[in-house]
C-alpha cells in the first residue's frame with residue numbers, strides 16, 4: 001500500500017457527507033389528483049403533460065395474464 005492511497009476516517013466521512021438520500025418529491029396529477037412522481041407518467045391514470053402516455057388498463061390486463069400464466073407453469 002502506497003502512502004498516497006491512505007485516507008483518514010475524516011476524509012472518508014467528509015466524502016460520504018454528500019451520500020444521504022433525499023425524500024421523494026411528489027406532486028399531484030393534474031388529471032386524477034393522485035400523488036405522482038415528478039417527470040413521470042401518473043401511476044394511477046397513465047397521463048403525462050395532458051395526454052395519455054401509458055394505457056393503464058391494458059398494462060393491468062397484461063400483468064394479470066402474465067401472473068396467471070406463471071401460476072399455471074409453477075403447478
Ligand SMILES: [Zn+2]
Nearest residue numbers: 029032042045
Ligand atoms: Zn393521474
